Amino acid sequence: MKETIKxxxxxxxxxxxxxxxxxxxxxxxxxxxxxxxxxxxNDALKEVLPAAFCFEEKNNFPKNGFDEKNNIVGxxxxxxxxxxxxxxxxxxxxxxxxxxxxxxxxxxxxxxGLGSKIxxxxxxxxxxxxxxxxxxxxxxxxxxxxxxxxxxSSRAITDAIRKNIDEFKKTVK
Amino acid sequence: xxxxxxxxxFTKGLIKENPVLGLMLGLxxxxxxxxxxxxxxxxxxxxxxxxxxxxxxxxxLRKTIPQKVRIPVFLIxxxxxxxxxxxxxxAYAPAIHKNLGIFIPLIVVNCIIIARAEAFxxxxxxxxxxxxxxxxxxxxxxxxxxxxxxxxxxxxxxxxGVKLFTGFNPVLVMMLPPGAFITIGLLMAVLRVFKK
Numbered sequence: 001m002k003e004t005i006k007x008x009x010x011x012x013x014x015x016x017x018x019x020x021x022x023x024x025x026x027x028x029x030x031x032x033x034x035x036x037x038x039x040x041x042n043d044a045l046k047e048v049l050p051a052a053f054c055f056e057e058k059n060n061f062p063k064n065g066f067d068e069k070n071n072i073v074g075x076x077x078x079x080x081x082x083x084x085x086x087x088x089x090x091x092x093x094x095x096x097x098x099x100x101x102x103x104x105x106x107x108x109x110x111x112x113g114l115g116s117k118i119x120x121x122x123x124x125x126x127x128x129x130x131x132x133x134x135x136x137x138x139x140x141x142x143x144x145x146x147x148x149x150x151x152x153s154s155r156a157i158t159d160a161i162r163k164n165i166d167e168f169k170k171t172v173k
Numbered sequence: 174x175x176x177x178x179x180x181x182x183f184t185k186g187l188i189k190e191n192p193v194l195g196l197m198l199g200l201x202x203x204x205x206x207x208x209x210x211x212x213x214x215x216x217x218x219x220x221x222x223x224x225x226x227x228x229x230x231x232x233x234l235r236k237t238i239p240q241k242v243r244i245p246v247f248l249i250x251x252x253x254x255x256x257x258x259x260x261x262x263x264a265y266a267p268a269i270h271k272n273l274g275i276f277i278p279l280i281v282v283n284c285i286i287i288a289r290a291e292a293f294x295x296x297x298x299x300x301x302x303x304x305x306x307x308x309x310x311x312x313x314x315x316x317x318x319x320x321x322x323x324x325x326x327x328x329x330x331x332x333x334g335v336k337l338f339t340g341f342n343p344v345l346v347m348m349l350p351p352g353a354f355i356t357i358g359l360l361m362a363v364l365r366v367f368k369k
Contacts, residue, residue: 006239010237011245011246011249014246014250018249018252018253021253022256025256025257025260025261026260029263033260033263040267111348111349112348113328113329114345114348114349148345
């Protein structure tokens with residue numbers, strides 16, 4: 001019994017010190033992490049819809065993008081696709097004619113070196129300037145070149161983008 | 174403590190008791206992050222920091238840690254340092270943090286660190302433990318760097334993201350886990366020749 005208390009006391013002290021240290025680290029980094037995240041989010045929005053000056057301030061998507069005079073210049077959609085291993089989430093920018101202005105992958109767990117290439121510029125830049133009908137892999141009759149050995153990932157994200165644009169069109173019209 | 178002993182404490186982590194190629198510890202994270210040199214360096218640094226912190230603390234506490242609860246104590250120490258690395262990396266190197274993903278929190282259960290705490294730091298002085306940690310951390314980083322270099326060049330045709338050749342058809346298998354096993358196997362064979 002006596003020994004149990006002694007061991008408990010020792011563990012308690014260690015845990016208390018560890019807890020305090022982590023609390024301090026957390027205190028000093030939360031702000032930086034939050035601002036980093038916000039900045040990354042804003043950069044991502046700008047990246048997919050470069051024509052916009054600022055964006056609608058709300059937490060959910062789709063967001064409208066405005067120019068300096070507060071006219072709507074386009075929209076940003078959030079697309080979730082079921083990839084080869086887990087979800088792929090992406091931002092898609094559209095102009096007022098629903099033409100793609102940019103795509104950015106926010107997170108993905110695809111095979112490193114294969115499916116993960118969906119977040120590379122070479123692949124994503126193909127979407128720019130296309131209407132939703134053309135957003136389809138070449139294998140499926142569209143104009144997007146899939147990634148070699150990563151057809152599932154390429155098709156997942158391409159199809160999800162097309163479907164989301166089509167659905168979004170209906171809600172706006 | 175003689176300088177010679179210290180230097181041998183350091184170099185044993187590089188070759189003779191190299192954590193990856195010699196002791197074959199922590200292979201899981203090695204397989205996962207060695208597809209790109211950039212990630213390998215990031216992971217190596219994170220790992221070195223955690224092993225250094227845990228070795229110092231365990232060695233400082235070595236006379237007070239009760240034998241019966243030493244493993245929970247090691248885990249708390251290692252877990253704390255890992256969380257610190259996780260938070261700091263998230264704040265100051267978000268790009269690398271995003272790439273390494275789950276493998277940063279998983280440093281907690283990386284057997285290299287707990288093995289060094291159990292086998293070395295708990296029996297040795299602080300100075301020796303620091304040298305041991307640096308040797309192990311550096312050895313881990315070095316191997317990770319070599320594996321990642323081989324895999325990134327052969328599997329993707331790039332080094333640190335810079336394209337090296339034109340018209341090169343990458344060997345895709347090198348990017349997948351089997352590529353890591355092949356590379357590790359070959360490196361072990363080479364190391365064995367040198368040891369003899």
